[in-house]
Amino acid sequence: MKKSSGQIKIKTAVFISGTGSNLYNLIKFSFTKKSPIKICLVVSNNSKAKGLNFANKFKIKKKIFKFDKNDEKLAIDYLIKNKIEFICLAGFMHILSKNFKNKFNGKIINIHPSLLPKYKGLNTHLRALKNKEKNTGCTIHYVNSKLDSGRIILQKKIKILKNDTPITLKKRVLKQEHIAYPLAITKLFSNL
Ligand code: GAR
Numbered sequence: 192m193k194k195s196s197g198q199i200k201i202k203t204a205v206f207i208s209g210t211g212s213n214l215y216n217l218i219k220f221s222f223t224k225k226s227p228i229k230i231c232l233v234v235s236n237n238s239k240a241k242g243l244n245f246a247n248k249f250k251i252k253k254k255i256f257k258f259d260k261n262d263e264k265l266a267i268d269y270l271i272k273n274k275i276e277f278i279c280l281a282g283f284m285h286i287l288s289k290n291f292k293n294k295f296n297g298k299i300i301n302i303h304p305s306l307l308p309k310y311k312g313l314n315t316h317l318r319a320l321k322n323k324e325k326n327t328g329c330t331i332h333y334v335n336s337k338l339d340s341g342r343i344i345l346q347k348k349i350k351i352l353k354n355d356t357p358i359t360l361k362k363r364v365l366k367q368e369h370i371a372y373p374l375a376i377t378k379l380f381s382n383l
Pocket residue numbers: 207208209210211212213214242281282283284302303304312365368
């Protein structure tokens with residue numbers, strides 16, 4: 192993906208479903224000079240997502256789509272109309288259709304709370320603990336046709352501690368996510 196000029200930031204949409212701590216973190220990052228992205232739109236499949244408050248707070252356009260067959264086309268048209276060039280999934284708990292992914296081929300990235308290819312899908316922390324893993328972490332990767340399987344951009348690893356529970360792990364991994372997502376985006380566009 193190419194940035195159109197040295198000055199202009201990439202028009203980005205962040206997709207969320209819940210709390211939006213990654214969204215908040217990316218918004219803060221996007222305000223820095225070194226950020227290659229400008230967040231122009233927050234999209235959610237959940238009208239009650241807490242993270243939507245960050246869109247209000249920072250006066251960023253927000254839009255809800257159910258992403259069912261009928262309004263997926265509306266979502267695609269809306270993104271195109273708003274000239275969105277790049278999409279960051281940040282706790283977006285809906286599997287995008289093949290058609291949607293084809294429309295934005297190579298322009299969607301995701302953050303996942305495990306060291307992929309381990310623990311794709313849900314309940315990653317519980318499964319890592321049950322399997323007595325020594326480490327876990329997070330992964331930022333391109334979105335391709337298979338769930339949590341696209342090319343890895345960056346990972347951050349942490350040690351699993353003796354007393355960790357899914358809750359403590361989630362907290363500690365989230366902390367890493369907030370470091371890793373901006374780094375991954377910087378890395379992606381660093382050759383421009
Ligand atoms: C994050 O841990 C993110 O990695 C995960 O949801 C959480 C969202 O937190 N994403 C997935 O599990 C996607 N499969 P946030 O709403 O506070 O950013």
